[in-house]
Amino acid sequence: MSEYQIECISLCKQYISNKQKVIAVEDINLHINQNEMVIIKGRSGAGKSTLLNLMCGLIKPSHGKVIIGNSCINELSNDTLSDLLLNRIGIIFQSFNLLPTYTVYENIEIALVPKGLNPKIVKDNIMSFLEQFNLKDKAHLLPSELSIGQQQKVAIIRTLVKQPSIIFADEPTGSVDE
Numbered sequence: 001m002s003e004y005q006i007e008c009i010s011l012c013k014q015y016i017s018n019k020q021k022v023i024a025v026e027d028i029n030l031h032i033n034q035n036e037m038v039i040i041k042g043r044s045g046a047g048k049s050t051l052l053n054l055m056c057g058l059i060k061p062s063h064g065k066v067i068i069g070n071s072c073i074n075e076l077s078n079d080t081l082s083d084l085l086l087n088r089i090g091i092i093f094q095s096f097n098l099l100p101t102y103t104v105y106e107n108i109e110i111a112l113v114p115k116g117l118n119p120k121i122v123k124d125n126i127m128s129f130l131e132q133f134n135l136k137d138k139a140h141l142l143p144s145e146l147s148i149g150q151q152q153k154v155a156i157i158r159t160l161v162k163q164p165s166i167i168f169a170d171e172p173t174g175s176v177d178e
């Protein structure tokens, strides 16, 4: 399997909530090829975010497994999974997950710090994205000083700037304009 292919095998996730069993994802079998873009649709509560979180290794399945390339991501050590999330996988979260006390610029920069890149290249790259997304004049503001759509754009840039090979995007256009 190429390093970009993704396979979900009999994937299930149950939560226990208030002593009740909630089946969020049930028996998903899915194969995604290199260069393929897959859109998952479903009503609110259908399990889309849970499925994405399973596929990128943020949560562990109750049954089944997720394979990316030749690795079963549920069996990776924390270090190997962190490396995968830093270098190959990008996640755009439904609720953005911006750090409230960091500026727009810092929220994006933090995604690149562990890569140890040249600071000038990092700055040019971030400013170029901010310009493209029409946010250049907001670089030094806090997320709370932005509109919701602008916050979502920052969350998108934070992922794109890492140039991941695989992007998991959870309702990434829910709040932005065309």
Ligand SMILES: Nc1ncnc2c1ncn2[C@@H]1O[C@H](COP(=O)(O)OP(=O)(O)OP(=O)(O)O)[C@@H](O)[C@H]1O
Pocket: 015, 016, 017, 022, 023, 024, 042, 043, 044, 045, 046, 047, 048, 049, 050, 051, 094
């Ligand atoms: N951490 C959790 N603990 C308990 N139940 C959870 C948890 N996360 C999600 N659920 C439940 O799992 C089900 C699926 O939730 P999920 O967030 O995956 O849905 P979704 O399709 O992304 O919905 P939306 O379109 O509203 O974002 C829901 O019934 C939800 O209540």
Ligand SMILES: [Mg+2]
Pocket: 048, 049, 050, 094, 170
């Ligand atoms: Mg969701």
